[in-house]
Amino acid sequence: MRNGSERSxxxxxTQPFRIPHSPFRIVFLLAACTPVTTRxxxxxxxxxSRLVLDAPPARVTPEIAVLVAAESLQVExxxxxxxxxETAWYDTRSRRSFRGAGDVPDLAGTVKIRCxxxxxxxxxxxxxxxxxxxxxxxxxxxxxxxxxxxxxxxAGRAIADSLVAALKKRFGIPNSAPSAP
Numbered sequence: 370m371r372n373g374s375e376r377s378x379x380x381x382x383t384q385p386f387r388i389p390h391s392p393f394r395i396v397f398l399l400a401a402c403t404p405v406t407t408r409x410x411x412x413x414x415x416x417x418s419r420l421v422l423d424a425p426p427a428r429v430t431p432e433i434a435v436l437v438a439a440e441s442l443q444v445e446x447x448x449x450x451x452x453x454x455e456t457a458w459y460d461t462r463s464r465r466s467f468r469g470a471g472d473v474p475d476l477a478g479t480v481k482i483r484c485x486x487x488x489x490x491x492x493x494x495x496x497x498x499x500x501x502x503x504x505x506x507x508x509x510x511x512x513x514x515x516x517x518x519x520x521x522x523x524a525g526r527a528i529a530d531s532l533v534a535a536l537k538k539r540f541g542i543p544n545s546a547p548s549a550p
Contacts, residue, residue: 406448406451406453407446407448407451407453408448408451408453408485409455409483409513411513413483413485413497413499414499414501414518416518417497417498417499417500417518418497418498418499418500418529418530418533419495419496419497419498420495420496420533420537420542421489421493421494421495421496421542421543422493422494422496422536422537422540422541422542423492423493423540423541423542423543424492424493424494424540425488425491425492425493425494426449426452426486426487426488426494427449427450427452428540429452429486429494429496429536429540430447430448430449430452430453430454430484430486431447431449432536432539432540433447433454433484433486433532433536434447434454436532436535436536437454437456437482437532440528440531440532441464441466442456442457442459442466442482442528443456443457443459443466443468444456444457445457445468452485452486452487452488452494453483453484453485453486454483454484454486455481455482455483455484456481456482456483457481458472458473458479458480458481458503459479459480459481459482459525459528460473460474460475460478460479461478461479461480461523461524461525461528462475462478462524463475467479473503473506476502476503476504476505476506477502477504478502478524478525479502479503479525480500480501480502480519480523480524480525480526480528480529481500481501481502481516482498482499482500482525482528482529482532483498483499483501484496484497484498484499484532485497485499493543494540496533496536498529498532498533499518500518500519500523500525500526500528500529501516501517501518501519502516502517502519502523502525503515503516503517504517
């Protein structure tokens, strides 16, 4: 490719127009822009609890995983970089965790807790805690289609509320934080 037209070629010297392509630059660009994430491909339910903590997501996420394990829940997925923690299904009556969708004996008393730790302003985290249950099991539908947010009186919600209270105590909330819906 040259920058110049054919008719001006006789009167002026053309300069080559190059676009530098380094294989290292291309590989670096592709590696830096990877869309791989461990977060689910859906957003939290609008009814989920939200609060702002006075700490960055990189400090909040590992603490969530520790607190969840202290409550005797199994952590199914955790990724500090993505700011995401998800528990396995937890039966609040028998106090047992279940991996997999079809192994849960008591659907009404079983919950899953998901936490999204998103950057809010520098040094603060907007935390979303979603506590869901599955009223029925249907292998022909996705797990997310069957989930509903548990009511405030549910035992699983009490576990999530104690998790939020421990995080508030550990990190504090900023004075100018927006109120939760």
